[in-house]
Amino acid sequence: RIDGYLFAHVDDTHELEKELAAAQRAGLTDVKLISNPPQQPQLGAALHFPRQGQFQPLAYVAGLAKAIQAKGGLLYDDTHVDQIVDDANQPYVTTTHGSTIKARYIVVATNSPIHSAEFALKQGQYMTYAIGLRIPPEAYSPALYWDTAHNYHYVRAASSEHGKDDILIVGGEDHKVGHDSNTQTHFNNLLEWTEQHFPFVQDVVYQWSGEVIEPMDALAYIGLSPRQQSVYMITADSGHGMTHGTIGGMLITDLILERPNPWAELYDPARRNLHPQSLFSMMEEGLTGNLQFIDYLKPGSVKSPSDLANGEAAIIQDGLKKIAVYKDDEGEVHQCSAICTHWKGVVRWNEAEKTWDCPVHGSRFTPCGKLIQGPANKDLEPVD
Ligand SMILES: Cc1cc2nc3c(=O)[nH]c(=O)nc-3n(C[C@H](O)[C@H](O)[C@H](O)COP(=O)(O)OP(=O)(O)OC[C@H]3O[C@@H](n4cnc5c(N)ncnc54)[C@H](O)[C@@H]3O)c2cc1C
Incomplete structure (x- = not known):
């Protein structure tokens, strides 16, 4: 458990005050506005979120795989599903190797759903960038930092592969996939931003980018796939795959076992969100995508x-x-x-x-x- 700090992009403390009010409405009463984070005072005013979680995602996934196998589950890699059939008598999937796998229930957790065209219209896929920079020992005590910029930046600490170096991971610079082919520029922008905010950084030793999927209303789609009987789905985790993936595992288990779950309606993939902001983002996604033809x-x-x-x-x-x-x-x-x-x-x-x-x-x-x-x-x- 470590501290998290949301700090103001260009001295915009008004945004922090709005976030503080929202956090308190959501019941996070221990969140406080402070004049600066004690370990990184150069960042200025910030909201302090105590007791946040940070963990190593590969170790987490390896642990999950072990737990599945210990309970008798079977995992197959290099097995590409090409068809998902919600047959009322016998649901099944087919693979490109020519196999058919029958099951009572199917969960599509392929990040971007492969079985339903409608989700291409309800979510947008974004490239997001990260760099890893060497830092001097003692320059940074473990904490999470992120800012209020519209394309927000985030900062975490980690160790290099063999635990030799302390590394600062800095991410952000999101844009719609394929809408900017000059992708190296985004790594350069991240470096420039980092040098301004964390001047103790040394050289860049890692850089990578990947996709996050943004739903029209900021919440993942988790539950029964619309108009299907036996096919469940998890998608659009909005860069919070570690949280949404865990919620997905709990929620879909309850739905299949027909146990009540208080989150079912909130994450329902068939929900209709008529909030003007959600409708606007859906139209914007559709328009900017189709213009690319x-x-x-x-x-x-x-x-x-x-x-x-x-x-x-x-x-x-x-x-x-x-x-x-x-x-x-x-x-x-x-x-x-x-x-x-x-x-x-x-x-x-x-x-x-x-x-x-x-x-x-x-x-x-x-x-x-x-x-x-x-x-x-x-x-x-x-x-x-
Ligand atoms: C740079 C970067 C930083 C991030 N930082 C964070 C962070 O700090 N915290 C956080 O919570 N999230 C973060 N995320 C987001 C997080 O990584 C994702 O949300 C998460 O990995 C999504 O998990 P997933 O299992 O849904 O999808 P994936 O990890 O993409 O897994 C989907 C799997 O489905 C398989 N698959 C796809 N199609 C088929 C098919 N037809 N047949 C069989 N298998 C198939 C794929 O091979 C893949 O293994 C970050 C993402 C990026 C790119």
Whole structure:
């Protein structure tokens, strides 16, 4: 258990006062407004949230896997589900290996749901960035910090892989998947922000990015999948997957066992939220996603693979077809269709992660077109 501090972005203490009032309405009466966090006074006014949780997510997941197996559960990796069938007599899933798995209940926890088109309209997929910087021992006592910026920044401490160095993890810079191909800039922005707020940091030793899924009203969708009888789902955890995943495990167990659970209605995936802010964010998500189909009208960015240097990628126009072409570091050319297998958006190159990202709903693929992240559930099509 460690302390958490929400500090003001550009001296905006009004925002902190609003957050304090909201925290108190939610029953968090031990949250206090303080003039500055005692260990990092340079951050200025902050809300102090005592007794927050920080844990190592890989150790947590490994512990869960062990607990499942100890209770007789079976885990299969490298097993890709291609179809989920809510048959009234016998629900089942099929896999790309050609197997059929029958079950009384199915839980779809694939982060972006692969079984239901409607969720592509009720949530948005965002890239989020993190860097790990070496820090001098004693410069930072364990605590969580995050700010009130619209795209908020967060800070945690960790140890390097072999426990050799103290590392400060700093994250943020979220944007819609595929809407910014100059992805390295976001790591640079994080570094600049960190040097301003935590001037003791040394060199960057890690950087990575991945997706978070934002629902239209800030709460995950957890429960029975709409209009289905035996298929449950967990999605849209809004960057709080550790919390929402745990709630999901408890809530779906209760729903399947028909035990009452006070959270069922709150997280119900079929809920209708008619709050103007939620309706606006749903419309905004739909509009900004669909506008990206404009890429069909754009010409290819190079004429042929020979125009690419090693490590570069581009979309090439071949008659009416759009081809995603990547030349690897050894000069070998990899080509596949540039059309996303979800709703047929044209994928864009993500320079920092070396992936093809779909700007319409956020599916992602390797440079050779292999699926990494849904809602697509198939690789990009091969080309001759
Ligand atoms: C940089 C970054 C920092 C973050 N920081 C935090 C944090 O501090 N706290 C926090 O709570 N959360 C954080 N998150 C969010 C958190 O990581 C996610 O919310 C969480 O990992 C989602 O868990 P999940 O099990 O739903 O999805 P995933 O971890 O994506 O797991 C989904 C699984 O489903 C599998 N799958 C997908 N499709 C199929 C298919 N067709 N067949 C079979 N299997 C399939 C995938 O291979 C994958 O293993 C962060 C995320 C990022 C990117």
